[in-house]
Every structure is written in C-alpha cells, then in structure tokens.
Amino acid sequence: MKYTSTRGNSPTLTSLEAVLEGLASDGGLFMPLDLDFKSFDVSGIFDLNFQGISERILSFFFDDFPDMKRLVENAYKDSFTACDITPVQAVDDRYVLELFYGPTLAFKDVALQILPYLMSEARQVTGDAKEILILTATSGDTGKAALEGFKDVPGIRICVFFPYGGVSPIQQLQMTTQRGENVRSCAVFGNFDDTQTGVKTIFESASEECAAKGTILSSANSINVGRLVPQVVYYFKAYGDLLKAGVIQEGDPVNFTVPTGNFGDILAGFFAKCMGLPVKKLICASNTNNILTDFLTTGVYDKNRPFYKTLSPSMDILVSSNLERLLYLLSGHDAAYISELMTKLNTAGCYEVTPEILKALQETFSCGFADDTATKKTIRQVFETEHYLMDPHTAVAWRVSKEFSASGDEDAALPNIVLSTASPYKFPKAIAESLDIPVSEDEFELMEAIQQVSGVPIPKNLAELKSLPVRFTDVIKKEDMADYVRAMVE
Numbered sequence: 001m002k003y004t005s006t007r008g009n010s011p012t013l014t015s016l017e018a019v020l021e022g023l024a025s026d027g028g029l030f031m032p033l034d035l036d037f038k039s040f041d042v043s044g045i046f047d048l049n050f051q052g053i054s055e056r057i058l059s060f061f062f063d064d065f066p067d068m069k070r071l072v073e074n075a076y077k078d079s080f081t082a083c084d085i086t087p088v089q090a091v092d093d094r095y096v097l098e099l100f101y102g103p104t105l106a107f108k109d110v111a112l113q114i115l116p117y118l119m120s121e122a123r124q125v126t127g128d129a130k131e132i133l134i135l136t137a138t139s140g141d142t143g144k145a146a147l148e149g150f151k152d153v154p155g156i157r158i159c160v161f162f163p164y165g166g167v168s169p170i171q172q173l174q175m176t177t178q179r180g181e182n183v184r185s186c187a188v189f190g191n192f193d194d195t196q197t198g199v200k201t202i203f204e205s206a207s208e209e210c211a212a213k214g215t216i217l218s219s220a221n222s223i224n225v226g227r228l229v230p231q232v233v234y235y236f237k238a239y240g241d242l243l244k245a246g247v248i249q250e251g252d253p254v255n256f257t258v259p260t261g262n263f264g265d266i267l268a269g270f271f272a273k274c275m276g277l278p279v280k281k282l283i284c285a286s287n288t289n290n291i292l293t294d295f296l297t298t299g300v301y302d303k304n305r306p307f308y309k310t311l312s313p314s315m316d317i318l319v320s321s322n323l324e325r326l327l328y329l330l331s332g333h334d335a336a337y338i339s340e341l342m343t344k345l346n347t348a349g350c351y352e353v354t355p356e357i358l359k360a361l362q363e364t365f366s367c368g369f370a371d372d373t374a375t376k377k378t379i380r381q382v383f384e385t386e387h388y389l390m391d392p393h394t395a396v397a398w399r400v401s402k403e404f405s406a407s408g409d410e411d412a413a414l415p416n417i418v419l420s421t422a423s424p425y426k427f428p429k430a431i432a433e434s435l436d437i438p439v440s441e442d443e444f445e446l447m448e449a450i451q452q453v454s455g456v457p458i459p460k461n462l463a464e465l466k467s468l469p470v471r472f473t474d475v476i477k478k479e480d481m482a483d484y485v486r487a488m489v490e
Contacts, residue, residue: 001014001015001032001033001035001061001062001063001064002014002032002033002034003015003017003018003030003031003032003033003225004030004031004033004335005024005025005026005028005029005030005031005335006024006028006029006030006031006324006325006328006335006338007024007026007027007028007335007338007339007342008026008028008335008336008338008339009025009026009028009335009339010024010025010026010028011025012033013030014064015032015061015062015063015064015065015225016062016064016065016121016122016125016126017122017126018030018225018226019062019115019118019119019122019224019225019226020119020122020123020126020128020132020216020218021216021218022134022203022217022218022219022220022221022223022224022226023200023203023218023219023223023224025204025207026339027200027203027204027342028324028335028338028339028342029223029225029321029322029324029325029328030224030225031225031325031328031329031333032061035061037271037274037275037276038274038275038276040057040060040275040276042236042275042276042277045236045240046236046239046240046243046244046250047240048240049084050076050084050085050086050233050234050237051072051073051076051085053233053236053237053240054072054076054114054230054233055068055069055072057229057230057232057233057236057275058071058072058114058118058229058230058233060275061225061229062118062226062229064125065118065121065122065125066121066125067121071114071117071118071121072114074117075113075114075116075117076113076114079102079103079109079113080101080102080103080109080113081101082098082101084237085101085110085234085237086098086099086101086110086234086237086238087101087241088238088241088242088245088417089388090245091382091386091388092382092385092386093405094398094401094405094415094416094417094418095238095242095247095415095416095417095418096388096390096394096417096418096420097234097238097256097417097418097419097420098420099234099419099420099421100391100420100421100422100423102145103145103148103461104141104144104145104148104174104461105422105423105425105426105459105461105462106140106141106144106145106314106421106422106423106426107141107231107265107419107421107422108141108142108145108146109145109148109149110230110231110233110234111222111227111228111229111230111231112142112145112146112148112149112220112227113149114230115149115220115224115226115227115230116149116150116153116156118226119132119153119156119218119226120153120154120155120156123155123156128216130211130214130215130216131155131156131157131214131215131216132155132156132157132215132216132217132218133156133157133158133159133210133215133216133217133218133485133488133489134146134150134156134157134158134159134218134219134220135158135159135161135199135202135203135217135218135219135485136158136159136160136161136199136219136220136221137160137161137162137192137195137196137198137199137221138160138161138162138167138175138192138195138221139162139163139166139167139192139261139262139313139314139315139316139317140162140167140168140171140313140314140426141171141314141421141422141426142160142220142221142222143160143162143167143171143174143175143185144160144171144174144175144178146158146160146220147160147175147178147180147183147185148178149220150180150182150183150220151178151179151180151182151183152180152181152182153182156182157182157183157184157488158182158183158184158220159183159184159185159186159484159485159488160175160183160184160185160186161185161186161187161188161195161198161199161481162175162185162186162187162188162192162195163187163188163190163191163192163194163195164187164188164189164190164475165309166190166191166192166309166313166316167313167314168313168426168427168429168430169429169443170425170426170427170428170443170462170465171313171426172187173443173465173468173470174426174462174465175472176470176471176472176473177465177468177469177470177471178471178472179468179471184472184488185472186472186474186475186476186484187474187475187476188475188476188477188478188481189475189476189477189478190478191307191316191318192261192316192317193303193307193317193318193319194478195478195481196221196262196317196319196321197319197478198478198481198482199219199221199481200223201481201482202217202481202482202485203217203219205482206482206485206486209486210485210486210489213489213490215489217485221262221264221321222262222264222265222267222321222322223321223322227264228264228267228268228271228322228325229268229271231264231265231268232268232269232271232272232275235256235268235269235272235277235279236272236277238256238417239254239277239278242254242415242417247415248415251278252278252415253278253279253280253411253414254278254279254280254414254415254416254417255279255280255281255282255283255401255404255411255414255415255416255417256269256279256281256282256283256416256417256418256419257283257285257397257398257400257401257404257416257417257418257419258282258283258284258285258397258419259285259286259312259315259393259394259396259397259419259421260284260285260286260292260315260320261286261289261314261315261316261317261320262317262320262321262322263292263320263321263322263323263326264321264322265419265421266282266284266365267322267323267325267326269282270282270326270329270364273364274329279364280411280414281364281365281366281404281409281411281414282364282365282366283365283366283367283368283397283400283401283404283416284296284365284366284367284368285367285368285369285370285396285397285399285400285401286315286367286368286369286370286396286400287308287310287311287312287315287316287369287370287371287372287375287396288308288310288369288371288372289307289308289310289315289316289317289318290369291303291305291318291320292320292323292367293367293368293369295323296361296362296365296366296367297367298358299352299353299354299355299357299358299361300350300351300352301323301345301350301351301352301353302349302350303318303319303345303349303350304349304350305318310371310372310375310392311372311375311376311392311427311430312375312391312392312393312395312396312427314393314421314422315393315396319345324338324341324342326361327341327353327357330357330360330361331357341353366404366409367400368399368400368403368404369396369400370395370396370399370400374399375392375395375396375399375430375434376395376430376433376434377434378390378395378396378398378399379392379395379424379430379431379434379435380434380435380436382395382398383434383435383454387454389424389431389450389454389456390420390424391420391421391422391423391424391426391427391430391431392427392430392431393421393422394418394419394420394421394422395434397418397419397420397421398418401416401418404416423459423462424450424456425447425450425456425458425459425462426462428443428446428447428450429443429446431446431450432446432449432450435450435453435454437449437450437453444463444465444466447462447463
C-alpha cells in the first residue's frame with residue numbers, strides 16, 4: 001500500500017512512513033494511493049470482537065506492518081474499562097455508541113491507544129533511529145488521550161498545544177497534570193484553529209531543520225492517517241452489535257449521527273461506508289460554530305465568521321482539517337483541485353466546491369446544529385425521561401439526530417446510532433447547569449453533586465485529578481509556537 005498527499009506535491013510513501021511522518025511535506029494529508037475501498041472483505045467481520053475487527057481493518061490500510069495482531073492485542077489488552085471497548089446502549093428510540101471507556105474518557109482513546117504501537121513499530125521496521133517529536137493541537141480531548149497514549153514510549157516525545165481558556169477546566173487539568181518523562185503540554189493564547197494552524201506551519205517550515213538535528217516531527221491529530229483509520233473500527237463494531245441484538249439483519253442500512261468539529265470522526269464513518277458497511281446517512285452534528293452545517297447545505301466553506309466558545313468545546317473549530325480528505329475522494333483524487341481549494345482557504349478564508357461535489361456530499365451527509373440552550377435542554381430531557389446522562393457533545397448529536405428523524409427525510413426511520421464521545425464528568429459545569437444543580441467554582445464538588453443526583457459513578461481517572469500536582473504551566477503566543485518547538489529540539 002502506498003500513500004500520497006491530497007495536494008500532490010509530496011513523495012509517495014509506504015504506510016509505515018506515512019504513519020511516522022503524520023503530515024505531508026506539502027501541507028496535505030496522506031491518503032492511500034489507488035486504494036479500492038470496495039475490495040475490503042466484510043465476510044465474517046461482524047462475528048469478531050473489537051480486536052478482531054481492528055486487526056482486519058488496520059491490516060487492510062497498513063499492509064506493510066508485519067504483525068498487526070500483536071500490536072492490536074497489546075494496545076487494547078488492559079486499557080479500557082468496558083470489556084468490549086465500545087459498547088452500544090439502547091436509549092429511547094435510538095442507539096448510543098459509547099466511546100468513553102478508555103483511560104482519558106474520550107473517543108480519542110480508541111485510536112490513541114494503538115497509534116503509539118503503530119509508530120514504534122514503524123520506527124523499528126524502517127530502521128530510523130531519529131527521535132520522534134509528536135506535535136498535537138487539541139480542542140480538549142485529543143491532547144490528554146495523546147499524552148496518555150505516548151507516555152514513556154521509548155524514542156518518542158510529545159508536546160500538546162491547547163487554546164488557553166478554550167478547554168474545560170477538567171480537560172486542562174488532565175493535560176497539565178500528565179505524568180511521564182517524555183510529555184509536555186502548553187497553552188496558547190487564541191483558539192483551536194490558531195493552535196492547529198501553528199502546528200501545521202511548524203511541520204511545513206521546521207521539519208527539515210529538526211530532522212538535521214536528529215528529530216522527526218510527527219502528529220497524533222487525526223491529520224495523521226494512523227490516528228484516523230482506527231476510528232473506522234467502531235462503526236463496524238456498532239453495526240455488529242445491532243446484528244447480535246436482533247435489531248437489524250445483515251445488509252440492512254443504518255444512520256450514524258456524529259458530533260464533529262475537525263471532521264475526522266465522521267470521515268471514518270465515510271471510510272466504513274466505502275468499505276461496504278451498510279451506512280445510509282452520516283449526520284454531521286455541530287454546535288454554534290456551525291460552519292460544517294452551512295457547507296453541507298450550500299457547498300460554500302467560509303471561515304470568515306465569529307468564533308464562539310460553547311459548552312461543547314471539542315467542537316469549537318472553524319477549520320475542519322479532515323474535510324480535505326473527503327473532498328479529495330469526491331473529486332476523483334484531483335490533487336491540483338484540492339491544492340487550489342486549500343490555497344483559497346488560507347488566503348481568502350473561503351472556497352466553494354463544484355455542484356457535482358455538493359451533490360455527492362448531500363447523497364451521504366445530512367447535517368444540523370444545536371446551540372448551548374438546546375444542548376442543556378437535551379441533557380435535561382434525556383436524563384429525566386431515560387435516566388441517561390450524556391456530555392454536551394453527545395447532547396448536540398442527540399438533538400440533531402432527533403431533528404433528522406422528524407424531518408420527513410426518506411431515510412429518517414432507519415435505526416440511528418448516536419456517537420457518544422466523552423464522559424459527562426469531563427464537563428461538570430455544563431451538566432450541573434443542565435440539571436439545575438447549584439453551580440460551584442470547584443469542579444470536583446460539582447462532580448460529587450452530579451453523582452448524588454444521577455447515581456452515575458465518578459470515573460476514577462477524573463476523581464484522582466484533584467490530588468495530582470500541576471506539572472505544566474507554560475502559556476505562549478501563537479506566534480511563538482515554532483520557537484517553542486525549536487527549543488524543545490535543542
């Protein structure tokens with residue numbers, strides 16, 4: 001399997017090399033070259049457990065890794081509190097895919113438990129002795145999951161940049177108290193888009209300089225194809241769970257509703273559909289930063305708009321990086337066209353796709369958004385009627401899913417699987433406001449109050465944050481990110 005850049009001006013690499021590099025040298029994202037998604041053999045896959053499905057899917061995309069079974073077994077052996085990793089719960093008239101049973105209580109754990117094994121294996125197989133420095137921008141959940149996944153991995157260091165004041169206090173504590181000798185987190189004045197742009201700029205401007213000093217720059221964001229592909233697994237796993245529960249018969253179509261900002265999670269669902277999973281509609285759920293809703297409706301992507309801090313901070317994003325991969329596929333792998341669109345986005349802040357691509361988008365993707373008022377109302381309603389507690393991101397998806405079901409769309413009556421992306425305890429203030437629990441400035445007091453009202457146990461990994469020392473306190477300007485990284489390399 002060979003990998004090429006979505007922008008067409010980067011060397012073709014093996015999957016081992018693509019996972020190691022993370023971002024293409026021309027600023028594009030790595031995609032399989034000439035991959036026939038339909039050649040994936042789905043026979044028997046729904047009889048497998050999570051690890052078995054993972055081995056099949058990862059081996060399909062990364063066929064030059066010599067022992068994928070071993071990597072998968074090691075990655076998922078003891079790291080999740082749910083025995084089947086990503087269980088599905090029936091709630092009301094739909095199904096919730098719970099993705100928050102990993103060590104950092106967010107969906108990012110599913111991919112970021114296996115990525116360090118993939119990168120370490122790639123480093124060993126290729127014989128590249130250089131140290132790897134992982135640079136990651138986070139809007140909340142990726143940062144902690146990446147820090148935890150790469151903690152004390154030999155030959156790899158990691159630095160996570162997060163927007164100062166742009167993540168929940170619990171998310172910030174998770175990153176600033178992270179243990180491990182090879183980890184670091186740093187706050188940046190600005191928003192997530194500023195940190196993400198800063199990291200991409202460092203890749204483009206400083207990769208050769210760092211390599212000359214013995215350090216390879218790479219990424220743990222979903223811009224790294226090694227982070228993106230493992231997310232395909234839980235779409236197949238969820239479908240298999242509905243089969244085993246007798247909800248559907250094999251071949252029956254289903255819908256997935258995905259809360260998304262950077263578009264990686266829902267793109268994994270599109271990969272699954274291309275590989276033969278009977279997905280009818282992928283419903284893209286946004287918060288008030290509803291740039292994806294507008295784009296999927298009009299074909300115009302325009303980031304020249306206000307940026308809002310919301311109760312669902314991991315979706316507070318105006319530049320959805322993985323959309324580039326989707327447009328690359330829908331344009332027939334037209335790298336010149338993609339490069340033109342991304343240049344327009346960088347210079348004018350907007351672009352418009354062709355009518356043909358818009359039509360192709362709308363054949364698979366539906367969309368909607370929920371503001372903070374609707375989000376809190378949804379959390380309260382679902383808890384009162386179903387006694388099910390969900391985090392603000394899941395609530396956004398639930399709301400949009402319900403609206404789609406009532407829309408009259410011809411596919412509205414199909415089973416709808418809502419991706420639940422984080423534990424509600426990562427956002428205690430939002431939960432407390434939703435349930436009319438008196439709000440305290442002490443997040444741990446709020447957790448205890450929520451537990452008393454809901455009966456849902458506080459996850460151990462969050463409860464222990466209260467007693468952990470804060471290790472990282474750096475706050476820098478976005479213009480200083482490159483120099484910060486250079487100092488780390490020195």
